[in-house]
Structures are given as structure tokens and as C-alpha cells.
Amino acid sequence: MNTYYISVDLQRSLSIFVKIIFALSTVLSGLTFFCLVKVSDATRSGLRKYLIYIQCLAYLHDVYLEILYKGFPLFPMLGGYCYGLLCHWAxxxxxxxxxxxxxxxxxxxxxxxxQSIIPPNSPLKFNTVSYYFVY
Structure with missing residues (x-):
């Protein structure tokens, strides 16, 4: 038997395992998003928008890799194949x-x-022009 072969049963087991991981990730991502939106205080609104963006990107990454593009690695070979909705189009x-x-x-x-923790007169502090350029 070829060592780089994944049987149908193993593929089905891996697919179920990935769906369980996605379900747990969705619950934790929803809890994190709730805490970022409702529980965090308004004094950190600048940082909160970046954290919400990171959380949305992390969930989008989970949806793409675990639902739409299911990859199956073939170890020890550096390769694999996919079985998902976007395998042939993306x-x-x-x-x-x-x-x-x-x-x-x-x-x-x-x-x-x-920028929030350094003193206002520090040379590392952004001025107004560079502040609007960076943010």
C-alpha cells in the first residue's frame, strides 16, 4: 500500500474533526467579538477597532480554510489535495x-x-501629519 494514500474513512474522520474545530472556533470567535463590542470600555476605542478587524479576519480565515477549502495534507510528502467548494475556483x-x-x-x-504609552514630547511620538498618514 502506498504510504501517501488517505483512505475514505480517514478523509471522512478528518473532515468531521475539522468541522468540530470550526464549531469551537465559531463559538470562541463569537464570544471574543461580543467582548470586544459590548464589554470593552470606550477609552480604548482606537485599539478596539483594530482588534475587531483582526477578529473578523481570523473568522474569515477559518471559514475559508475549514469550510470552503478543505485541505488534506499528505505527510511526510510536502503536498496535499483539497476537497471543498472553492478547490477549483480559488x-x-x-x-x-x-x-x-x-x-x-x-x-x-x-x-x-x-504611540499611546510614550510621552508627548518624545521624538518617537508621531506628529499630526504622520499620525493621519499612518492611521
């Missing part, structure tokens, strides 16, 4: 776009926190 460029946006949002979150 590429991995969507995942790269989502992950790039998530990375940029995390960097913006770090810059926002950095």
Missing part, C-alpha cells in the same frame, strides 16, 4: 491576502499601543 492567494491583512492589522495595533 487559489491560495486569498489566504495570503487574508494573512497579509491580519499581519498589517497586528502591526497597526502595536504602533497604536506604542
Amino acid at each position: 487559489s491560495q492567494a486569498i489566504v495570503i491576502l487574508i494573512m497579509g491583512n491580519m499581519g498589517a492589522a497586528i502591526v497597526m495595533c502595536i504602533i497604536y499601543r506604542h
Whole structure:
């Protein structure tokens, strides 16, 4: 038997496992989104918008990879195949776009926190022109 073969039973088990992970991720993502929108205070509204954006991108990433584009890796070979709705119509460029946006949002979150904790007369503090350019 070929070692790079995934049987139908194993594929079905992996698909069920991925759906369970997606269900848990949806519950936790909904709880996190609720806490960000309702529970967090208004003094951190600038940081909150970046965190909400990151949470939306994380959920979009979960929907894309776990529901629309189900990938099955073939180990130890560096490869795999997919079985989902978007396997033949979409590429991995969507995942790269989502992950790039998530990375940029995390960097913006770090810059926002950095600008909020440094003193006003510091040379590292953004002036008004660079503030509007960055944000």
C-alpha cells in the first residue's frame, strides 16, 4: 500500500474533526467579538477597532480554510489535495491576502499601543501629519 494514500474513512474522520474545530472556533470567535463590542470600555476605542478587524479576519480565515477549502495534507510528502467548494475556483492567494491583512492589522495595533504609552514630547511620538498618514 502506498504510504501517501488517505483512505475514505480517514478523509471522512478528518473532515468531521475539522468541522468540530470550526464549531469551537465559531463559538470562541463569537464570544471574543461580543467582548470586544459590548464589554470593552470606550477609552480604548482606537485599539478596539483594530482588534475587531483582526477578529473578523481570523473568522474569515477559518471559514475559508475549514469550510470552503478543505485541505488534506499528505505527510511526510510536502503536498496535499483539497476537497471543498472553492478547490477549483480559488487559489491560495486569498489566504495570503487574508494573512497579509491580519499581519498589517497586528502591526497597526502595536504602533497604536506604542504611540499611546510614550510621552508627548518624545521624538518617537508621531506628529499630526504622520499620525493621519499612518492611521
